[in-house]
Amino acid sequence: MDRGLRVARGARRKKRELRTLTDPFTVAPPTGARIRDRLCLSSSDEKVLTLLGHHLGHHARADLAERVRIGRVPVKDNRRAERKRALTKVSSSRWAGAITRASEDQYQLSLRCLFDERASLRRTIAKIRDRLTVPCGQRVGGVRGYPDQKERAQKQYRLQVLTARLAEVEARIEAGHPAIVVGGKRLAKIRHNLADAGLADAEWRERWDAERMFLAADGESGAPYGNYTITVDPGDGTVTIVLPEPMRHLANASRGRYRLTAKVTFTHRRDEWLDRATANQSVRYKIACDPERGRWYLDASWPTPHTVLPTPVELAASGVRLLAVDLNADHLAACVVDAHGNPVGEPVTVPTALTGPSSQRDGRLRAAITTLIDLARANDCAGLAIENLGFADTRATGRETMGRGKRGKTFRRIVAGLPTAKFRERLSGMAHHAGLLVVAVDPAYTSRWGAQHWQHPLQQQSKTTVVTGHHAAATAIGRRALGHGARRRPGVTAHDQRIVARRATGQTVPRPRARGTASPPRTTGTPHQGTKTCWSRSDQLVLFPVSKTVRETPGTRRPAPGPVHRDSANTGQLA
Incomplete structure (x- = not known):
């Protein structure tokens, strides 16, 4: 047999090694703000x-x-x-x-x-x-x-x-x-x-000339209303522009300035703009022309202060919930995950329909993200967990790694249609303004392990929603964002805890107790401590036999076998 074929067969028999997963991280908020108003x-x-x-x-x-x-x-x-x-x-x-x-x-x-x-x-x-x-x-x-x-x-x-x-x-x-x-x-x-x-x-x-115009002025702290070249009065909304030296003959205001007849209000995020403009902090303005609609716009932008966000480890320690989201070509699969990594409630599917003109696609994507934010608020979630998708390597190699033929072409079209960069950018900005955090995780094996460990239990837990592999992948994403593994212990979820025997989840990290104060391990027949009720103690005599020196007297009550709850348990320490 050819040595190359033997090596190839041996490589196939060898178990594939899992690639190293990167740690989850909190997505940084936007470093600036930008608003637009029509002129x-x-x-x-x-x-x-x-x-x-x-x-x-x-x-x-x-x-x-x-x-x-x-x-x-x-x-x-x-x-x-x-x-x-x-x-x-x-x-x-x-x-x-x-x-x-x-x-x-x-x-x-x-x-x-x-x-x-x-x-x-x-x-x-x-x-x-x-x-x-x-x-x-x-x-x-x-x-x-x-x-x-x-x-x-x-x-x-x-x-x-x-x-x-x-x-x-x-x-x-x-x-x-x-x-x-x-x-x-x-x-x-x-x-x-x-x-x-x-x-x-x-x-x-007309479009070419509109794109090649330059009408942008950088802000300057200390200048009138944050910009001396293009000035917007926050009181009445008038816009004045400093004209270059060869065009000073067109000025209709003092000091070679031209005052527009249009007024600017900036309805969106007006309070933030007013705080900067009235304090003479820098605001950058840009005038843009849209020849297709025959409209002119004024954009205002400014830097936002840097904020230190909690890490995923700190989020998991605080015991918060996360809304895990799995991005797909035509919908978003979401699932609420608690601090222990267990799914809460039923999974949700948010359609996107990202087809048609670019302006409509952006609006539909914003509407889908708004639905996610409302869902996170309704379930008291501290943030959202997403996959850190890029597809840079995959899109570069194309057919070499993503298949060939009709099936490969369909798969490549789906990958190309995923708005990964646009979704990440829009989600981080809109979630930040809504007071929510965004945690990005490694996307490796989330779909495979989610379907293997969580699709069937989620379907048992859900009564009205058809659970798909995307919902299971969202659960794996949420667990990874909180530091838990994707694997599920047997018997975690059930449709009825009273009928079906289930084990404890055991997802939290065990914390050692102080020695000398821990309770003895609970086994069959161990008396309940505290306020719990013990229905039968018939088998406790074997574990805690009554001493022969204690005599039973008719009419007297037998002392309770075993330790009472006000006695401290002996964990093996010598007095």
Whole structure:
């Protein structure tokens, strides 16, 4: 027999080792807040804002191009002061500061995207190379070869394409010149396929110009109402903007400012905004245009104070409940778990229906999260437990690890449709504002162990809900968030505790008692202590026989055998 085949068969017989699980952690709350209000502008206001956005956007793109040409250098060598002085001549000092800061942030973000793409390409190339080393239709050392020579040839061609892309990415990282498309790469590609996108040339141009405008001003503590460049009066809601030097002739207020006719109220989180604006704390404003709806918006954002959240160990010690949630493609499976890791009540299914336009998907996801928060409040839960899903490695390798054919394609579509990043971001923010914590756990084996240990007991406990494997996985997630294992002791849950014999759960960590004060172990026939009632003591004479020196007298009562509850138990210590 071939030695390679013997090794492969031996590897299959060997029991697969479980991967090491990471510890659960409390998800950090949002580091900032952002609110939006609509600007009902007049025709003159729209004309001035359009001219201002195009003027600043032109200089912002030029500054970003200069920053890309500088490359990867230390912060002190990025020549920001020199670039800011050049921009001040065509705008103002504060506009120049906002433009140079935005350019630096965009450059650093693009570099991080390049590093992520390089890691993804390396994972994919390594996986394809491993499978190409195995003959077609065989498996060596746990690595499966491609089923036929045709697919193997296609993968060899794909390997060459990915290798070329990796070389290009590495060259960009080495030179420090990431590719940045101001306005969006997707919108730029639509320009060559307007018929497929259903857009006219004028409509595309309007969207392109709106995306490339720059109308953002950073806040400044101590400035009037937290921002000198774009100022919003919290009293009457008027908005004034400092115009650049070449546009000062359009000013309708003092000191080269332009006052909009629109009023701003900021209904959502208005109290937080008022606290900062009236105290002259920094607030960043950004004016955005939506040409599809023909609307203008004003966004306000500010940093939030850092708060220290309790760890999962502290949550488990405090004896709180958690609402465990299992994220799926079309619904959320939730189950309430108490401090001992036992499910409470019946599991709940929250539909999501994340199909259709992106705006509708975001609204449906928010509605589902709101339902979870209401459910957590109704059951006195301190927070929610979720899986720390990312799918970075899985999505990078694609068909190499997620199956092939019709079944693999369906599974890959399901994984791609899971809103993992959006769900985690929305849940952490909305739960924080609702006063709830979010605990993230390792997603390994939650579905398998949950279905193995908890689906049948949950179905026995539930009377009206059909329990699925997703509900069982949610229970495993909640137990892992509290530090318990996924395995269930026999006889924990029952539909009727009086009829079915059950054991104690034994999920809590045993705490040693002080020596000399512990009660003796309870066995059959041991008298009940305290206020418990003992129905029969007929078998206690064997365990605690009456001394022969004690004589029974007619009419007298036999002394109670065994120790009485006011005597201290002897645990083996010498007096």
